[in-house]
């Protein structure tokens with residue numbers, strides 16, 4: 001058993017509100033026999049689909065292999081928040097890498113957001129984009145740092161973040177649980193599965209040959225093998241993210257799977273978010289939420305680190321929701337689901353060349369809607385011989401998890417539980 005098989009029916013989307021709300025895309029066939037392409041891609045999430053689309057637009061014959069359905073993984077299950085910059089803020093990045101590299105990382109993050117918006121517009125993807133994410137301090141002692149960061153981003157990066165106090169948060173989000181934070185009006189949110197399926201449609205229309213229910217069981221150089229066939233290619237793209245498992249030890253020792261959970265309420269008569277923005281707080285296990293166009297609250301929170309999702313996801317997430325919106329303690333929940341993302345030691349993504357013609361990007365650490373989409377574009381550039389930007393990302397330190405591929409999970413559970421406990425205390 002592994003994360004590709006532990007929690008879901010083979011070839012079926014999870015019971016998410018997204019799956020219920022998104023018009024189905026007709027299934028693509030499984031791979032049977034031998035096929036040849038310039039580029040073989042493993043994984044049909046944002047990384048793989050964006051790489052496929054950008055490569056096809058450059059004229060490359062591409063085959064994409066997906067173990068279940070396109071958008072089945074994190075890309076079809078996430079919180080839909082399209083954040084600015086990188087997962088680490090500019091203070092952290094400047095301290096770690098100096099101003100020049102930190103600015104380059106900021107600009108790539110901005111390009112990532114712009115790429116998402118440009119793809120939505122160019123391919124007419126109906127995925128409910130809306131502007132604005134509020135980032136909320138969960139303790140009064142954090143607030144000064146939030147406001148100082150907003151001031152600094154305006155001064156040093158020309159990027160306007162709007163400081164919020166408790167009344168500002170209540171006005172935008174209808175909750176009194178936070179002392180303040182800031183609003184990022186240039187960030188946004190979308191319906192994640194609709195975005196993934198829109199990318200798949202566009203890729204298929206551009207000539208990408210997609211095979212679903214085609215799990216890659218082995219890689220040999222740039223050849224990918226499933227139980228029923230194989231794809232021989234000049235380039236191979238590993239875009240399996242949290243599900244990489246045994247396909248690459250080099251990636252698996254740097255990228256750790258982690259499960260995270262979301263609920264959707266029934267449509268609410270009095271939806272709490274008048275502004276239509278999304279929100280995320282500063283807890284170690286982040287709470288994040290937004291409203292659907294039909295006035296459901298879509299609320300994410302809670303993590304687990306093994307293969308299995310908890311039996312009662314709704315109960316677990318409801319506890320967190322109730323702390324933020326006590327009035328919704330009894331709101332009926334229509335959908336509850338889990339997903340597997342991938343985190344890294346320093347929360348920056350891992351872009352790697354795994355051999356001649358073998359490219360990999362993963363470990364977006366909860367910041368992948370934009371960054372995974374950009375990663376696909378940078379992979380396409382690299383395959384086309386313009387690897388400068390891919391190699392810049394690959395030059396980041398990419399530490400391995402302590403304990404190697406065997407002990408890293410138990411050690412991570414200990415560390416994460418300690419930080420989460422500190423938040424609760």
Ligand SMILES: Cc1cc2nc3c(=O)[nH]c(=O)nc-3n(C[C@H](O)[C@H](O)[C@H](O)COP(=O)(O)OP(=O)(O)OC[C@H]3O[C@@H](n4cnc5c(N)ncnc54)[C@H](O)[C@@H]3O)c2cc1C
Nearest residue numbers: 043045046047067073074075078079081216339367368369
């Ligand atoms: C609950 C949750 C909430 C999140 N919220 C946010 C958010 O609000 N904002 C944000 O920016 N990010 C968020 N993320 C993270 C974001 O979803 C991911 O970073 C992003 O989707 C990664 O895309 P990907 O294509 O790399 O991986 P995935 O979408 O996971 O795609 C990998 C695909 O590869 C396939 N695959 C794996 N192994 C094989 C194999 N051997 N053969 C064939 N196919 C294979 C899988 O089936 C899967 O479809 C969240 C993630 C989760 C789980």
